[in-house]
Amino acid sequence: MRIELERRPRASKLHALLSPLLALALTVFFGGLMFMALGKDPLSALYSFFIEPLLDTWSLHELAIKAAPLILIGVGLSVAYRSNNWNIGAEGQFTVGAIFGSILPIVFAGWQTPLTLPMMLILGALGGALYAGIPALLKAHFNTNEILTSLMLVYVAQLFLDWLARGVWKDPKGFNFPQSVTFSDAATLGPMFESGRAHWAFAFALIAALLTWIMMRFTMKGFQVAVLGQSERAGRFAGFSSRRMIWFSMLFSGALAGLAGISEVAGSIGHIQPIISPGYGFTAIIVAFLGRLNPLGAIASGLVLALTYLGGEAAQLSIGVSDKVTRVFQGLLLFFVLSCDTLILYKVRLVLAGGKSEGKA
Amino acid sequence: MIFEAILLTIITASTPLVIASLGELVTERAGVLNLGVEGMMIMGAVGAFAVAQMTGSPYIGVIAGIVSGAVFSLLFGFLTLTLVANQVATGLALTILGLGASGMLGESFVGIPGIKLPAIAIPLLSDIPFIGPILFKQDIAFYLSIALVLGINWFLFRTRAGLKLRAIGDSHGSAHALGINVIRTRYLAVMFGGACAGLAGAQLSLIYTPQWVENMSAGRGWIALALVVFASWRPWRVLIGGYLFGAVGIAQLHAQIIGQEFGIAIPAQFLSMLPYVATVVVLVLISQNRRTTLINTPASLGKPFVPDR
Numbered sequence: 001m002r003i004e005l006e007r008r009p010r011a012s013k014l015h016a017l018l019s020p021l022l023a024l025a026l027t028v029f030f031g032g033l034m035f036m037a038l039g040k041d042p043l044s045a046l047y048s049f050f051i052e053p054l055l056d057t058w059s060l061h062e063l064a065i066k067a068a069p070l071i072l073i074g075v076g077l078s079v080a081y082r083s084n085n086w087n088i089g090a091e092g093q094f095t096v097g098a099i100f101g102s103i104l105p106i107v108f109a110g111w112q113t114p115l116t117l118p119m120m121l122i123l124g125a126l127g128g129a130l131y132a133g134i135p136a137l138l139k140a141h142f143n144t145n146e147i148l149t150s151l152m153l154v155y156v157a158q159l160f161l162d163w164l165a166r167g168v169w170k171d172p173k174g175f176n177f178p179q180s181v182t183f184s185d186a187a188t189l190g191p192m193f194e195s196g197r198a199h200w201a202f203a204f205a206l207i208a209a210l211l212t213w214i215m216m217r218f219t220m221k222g223f224q225v226a227v228l229g230q231s232e233r234a235g236r237f238a239g240f241s242s243r244r245m246i247w248f249s250m251l252f253s254g255a256l257a258g259l260a261g262i263s264e265v266a267g268s269i270g271h272i273q274p275i276i277s278p279g280y281g282f283t284a285i286i287v288a289f290l291g292r293l294n295p296l297g298a299i300a301s302g303l304v305l306a307l308t309y310l311g312g313e314a315a316q317l318s319i320g321v322s323d324k325v326t327r328v329f330q331g332l333l334l335f336f337v338l339s340c341d342t343l344i345l346y347k348v349r350l351v352l353a354g355g356k357s358e359g360k361a
Numbered sequence: 362m363i364f365e366a367i368l369l370t371i372i373t374a375s376t377p378l379v380i381a382s383l384g385e386l387v388t389e390r391a392g393v394l395n396l397g398v399e400g401m402m403i404m405g406a407v408g409a410f411a412v413a414q415m416t417g418s419p420y421i422g423v424i425a426g427i428v429s430g431a432v433f434s435l436l437f438g439f440l441t442l443t444l445v446a447n448q449v450a451t452g453l454a455l456t457i458l459g460l461g462a463s464g465m466l467g468e469s470f471v472g473i474p475g476i477k478l479p480a481i482a483i484p485l486l487s488d489i490p491f492i493g494p495i496l497f498k499q500d501i502a503f504y505l506s507i508a509l510v511l512g513i514n515w516f517l518f519r520t521r522a523g524l525k526l527r528a529i530g531d532s533h534g535s536a537h538a539l540g541i542n543v544i545r546t547r548y549l550a551v552m553f554g555g556a557c558a559g560l561a562g563a564q565l566s567l568i569y570t571p572q573w574v575e576n577m578s579a580g581r582g583w584i585a586l587a588l589v590v591f592a593s594w595r596p597w598r599v600l601i602g603g604y605l606f607g608a609v610g611i612a613q614l615h616a617q618i619i620g621q622e623f624g625i626a627i628p629a630q631f632l633s634m635l636p637y638v639a640t641v642v643v644l645v646l647i648s649q650n651r652r653t654t655l656i657n658t659p660a661s662l663g664k665p666f667v668p669d670r
Contacts, residue, residue: 003443005667086449138641144648147396147449148587152637155580163630285453322468327461334454335436338446346445346667 005346015343020290020297022343023336024304030336031329040319048318049311049325059310061196065268066309068201069094069260069280071302074287075209075295076253079216082293083229083249089135089150090257091281092157093128097258098265099161100127102180102272105187106169112186120187120262128258129251131157136250140243146250154281162274169272180272189267201263205302208256212295225249257281278309279327286334292341305330367611368495372503373569375607377402377561379506381585382592382599383513384557389589390517391550392530392661396452397437399582400459401555405430405562407463410470410573419478423501423563430559431552433459438551442544445665460576467573475571478502502564506600509557514596526550530659533666543666558582580637587640591647593657602643609639 028050032042053059073090080087087093101124104116134153138144166178174181189199216222228235228245235242265276287305291297312326342348381398388395395401408429413422437455440446478500486497517523526546529536533543561581566573584606592598613632620627648654 005445007667088453138645142645142649143651143654144641144645145590148583148590148644149641151583152580152587152640155637156634159630159634163628167628282457285450286457289450322465324461324465324468328458328465329461331454331458331461334450334457335440338451338454339440339444342444342446348444 002351004349004351005342006349007346008344011344015340016292019340019343020292020301020337023290023333023340026336026340027329027333030332031325034325034328035321038321040321045315045319045321049315049329050307052314052318053307053310058196059314061193061198062310063303063306064192064198064202067302067306068199068205068267069264069277070284070287070305071205071298072201072208072260072263073253073257073281073284074291074298074302075205075212076256077284077288078291078293078295078298079212079225080249080253081229081288082216083225083245084232085139085246085249086147087132087135087150087250087253088147088285089132089152089154089281090253090284091277091279092150092154093131093254093257094261094264094277094281095154095157095161096131097124097128097261098272098276099157099164099261100124100130100258101262102169102183102265105183105266106180106272109181109184112184114186116184116186117189117266120266121259124262125255125259128261129255131258132250132254133247136247139250140246146246150250158275161272161276165272165274171271178274182271183266187266188270189263197268199263199267201260201267204259204263206299208259209295209299216295221248257284283309283330286330286337289334290337305333308333365491365495367615370614371604371608371611372495372499374610375604376503376506377564377569377581378585378588378606379600379603380502380509380564381558381561381582382588382603383506383509383596384554384561385585386589386592386594386596386599387513387517387526387557388550388554389662390530390594390659391526391547392533392659392664392666393441393547393551394448394452394663395434395437395441395455395551395554396449396586397434397455397459397582398554398558398585399578399580400456401430401433401558402459402562402565402582402585403463403576403578404433404459405559406566406577407467407470407562407573408559409563410475410566411466413476413567414470414473417476419476419567420501422476422567423478423560426559426563426567427556428559430562431556434551434555434558435548437555438548441665442547442551445667448663448665456582464575467575470573471575473573475566475573477571478567500564500568502560502568505560510596510600517596527659530661533661533664537666537668543668547666558585561585584636584640587644591643593647593653594659606636606639610636 028046032046035042035045077090101120104120135146135150138149139146169180171179171181192198192200192203224240227238228240228242232242269276283305287298287301290301308326308329312323315321315325316323381402385398405426409422409426412425413419437451440451441448480498480500483497487493517527525541529541529543529546537543565577588599588602591602613635617627617629617632
């Protein structure tokens, strides 16, 4: 038995829509098998993983809280990946964004004005962009692979945050807990609705997705991203600079990751601590792909992946499986998305008989 | 002897980097970029630890580690070779899935003391003063790492099969036209890379720190990837680079102690950053020269291949 691919004359629009859904269905199916292997009833396990978190108001708020950073980062990564710049260090840019933004409420804790919060958000985005600027600089001017450098910088950023939270930024009155002072009200991102905790980061995420979609669809910059991503040569003939595209896509994705970082700290956590993210920066890679590298798609996929975080927590409580299943679900999902994407460009055929088949040219 | 002890720790820290990097070197020489080394390594580590616990034999554990890595790499092979999925994205997926699955599989092993692989003294040679205890009283992983350098070097540059593999990596279209089975060779190369990463993982959980800790590979898979670039796809240079990086990792531990003696408190976090910063710096220095990079890199690296019929 063998699998053969035949290139479609043009990309299938139908499959472009169906592929993420198919991937989701396959993930749920294999997830059920996994729960069975763990000795749980697959249906009730899947129910508590995927459905239960959607039934309470408070957990819908949690969904928005977790989806916000995922969408923000995922939108930025969609642009970067479309332009063929592989920024996989969003987790580090998220961290540095959080650190930059937190300078105001921690070092200048006394400065509490209506301007504090906007300044923090700007600083956060700036921090993320600067940090993504390192791999951008190295790629654009020293020809260094951005995948490896951006990833290495994640570890550096996390260690730096760890040092801040346990060292210079530790709250002297905090009973020796490794965390900073709690942010003042003026430095806190408030809730969006009366009914729960969901804060304005979710709104930022939606706005960012919409604006980025408009940029990609209707502006010259978006066109450049698409052309240079598909063929650098074609882009050069059109007079587009791939070097400037490296800078643009890395800084853009870094800024959004940084904004996500400071929003998370100012909205959900309220202080600096050694670990501020359950791997949002890496999960957002899956968000970008599941959303088919489309900024609006990232909204839907961000919500789905936020659900896997909540589902893991819920499944741990209600059926007693480890919350590690979350990561497995996320990994499976990315695998299935990538395999289903094959259907967009190719017809896949199973050849049952052995030997060489006479394929059509 | 302190010097001897330091050398021994450097060797133990370098071996997994060398092994994983050699495997990836062969994969990349065949034109496939597998960014999932970290994931395959951690699967090897958990597989090796689990089987060693169940059977009581660390050697069966090592074999299990190798098999785990190779089988896990098949997932990557199927997606990128059969379904021509994007190699960068699929490699990331392999790492994400590996870190998640190993965390889940290994949960019951957290905190259990592991079984350490014993060192094997080679008769006569291990009696040589100074060199003997360092080079000839080592564990199986170290011996294998040296054998791999020699073997891969011979295979790639002295055998017909190695020539074909390099041909595929440099131009899969031409290789295909010459009747070489591109996909099959690439599957084998990917599995070899997986097996090596698995062995490196086994070294981590059975020798380096004989226990299971979640995420215990701690970025070593990524450093191994950088090492391949550093070595410009040559096995001997992987060995040298692996030891340089291993030494940086160990130097970081000693720097802290030395610092304390002189009353300088360097925060541990900054020292822990060293291997990662060193990787970035080395990558920059190596890839600066565009022309040599272009000559050394396998020309088909990371490019999808669909055989035309």
